[in-house]
Amino acid sequence: MRVLLTRRGAMLAGLGLALPGAVRAQPAWPSRPVRMIVPAAAGAGMDILGRAVAQALSEAWGQPVVVENRFGAGGTLGTDVLAKAPRDGYTMGVVNSSSLAIAPAIIPDVPYNPLTSFAPLGLGASNDCALAVRADSRFRSVADVVAAARARPGALNWASAGSGSSTHMAGELFRLVAGVDITHVPYRGSPQAITDLLGGQVETTFNTINALLPGIRAGTIRALATTGQGRDPLLPDVPTFAEVGYPAYEASGWLGFAMPAGTPPEVVATAAEAIRRVTESPRFRDQMVAAGMRPRSLSAADFAAFLPVEIARWTDVVKRSGARAD
DSSP, X not given: OHHHHHHHHHHHHHTTOOOTTOOOOOOOSOSSOEEEEEXXXXXXXXXXXXXXXXHHHHHHHTSOEEEEEOOOGGGHHHHHHHHTSOSSSOEEEEEEHIIIIXXXXXXXXXXXXXXXXXXXXXXXXXXXXXXXXXXTOSOOSHHHHHHHHHHSTTTOEEEESSTTXXXXXXXXXXXXXXXXXXXXXXXXXXXXXXXXXXXXXXXXEEEEHXXXXXXXXXXXXXXXXXXXXXXOTTSTTSOBTTTTTOTTOOOOEEEEEEEETTSOHHHHHHHHHHHHHHHTSHHHHHHHHHTTOEEEEEOHHHHHHHHHHHHHHHHHHHHHHTOOOO
């Protein structure tokens, strides 16, 4: 009898079946390398965030988390790659306010739905912007910029890191709350915008603090005001827009993580918890501050609730300002 049972068990096992009461062991997730899509070039804020978290997850899981930079089309190209990736739990990616909250409002044919194409994993950081000028500029304050813009409507220009970016929306919101007509000059990324600011091709820029910091520290760029709710710890002497007379102004970009919608919920939960632990660690906080960003950890559930509020907010700014993808 024992021999017959053994033979039957071996036959069932060969067919991928199990004897009654037996439990088939499942490999622990992740059991192979995980891909991290970063919709930005190496060295950008999203890349710095993604690599910091990828390294920490690799150490925690004992499996490589491999960063794949897929940039272009203002971040929507890589975000679409993430949205359409296999739902097997082996692709995650960095998402931000530009790709999920702003692009759908300003780009009519964005190829994904920010609310249904992704499984949010959590928020990792925020990235304030600043209104900045050359160190030898005639503008010493926000009031100087506003006065010049009102004296000659449309004559003053400002550079952004690209249409549909958080830097673009920071400038559009300023136009609304200050009631000024200034001309938007979009660039393909912060480096080009800052190069032309220093070269005198544009007079002002709204740009991320981490992109502006090298010039500020070198004494070639002067920040007039920052866009966050409070002063940025890296620029403690620079006032916020609220402090210089615009209490309704706040325009911070944010960066988080997601998997494609339809990924197994148990995998999403495991990944979200791992990311929460990483983004709340002192090591991660130090890395973000050193890169010019603010650590900002939100759980997957809180991120999911935060997203529609941000989409509605920036959709309203786009409609009222008439902003478009230039």
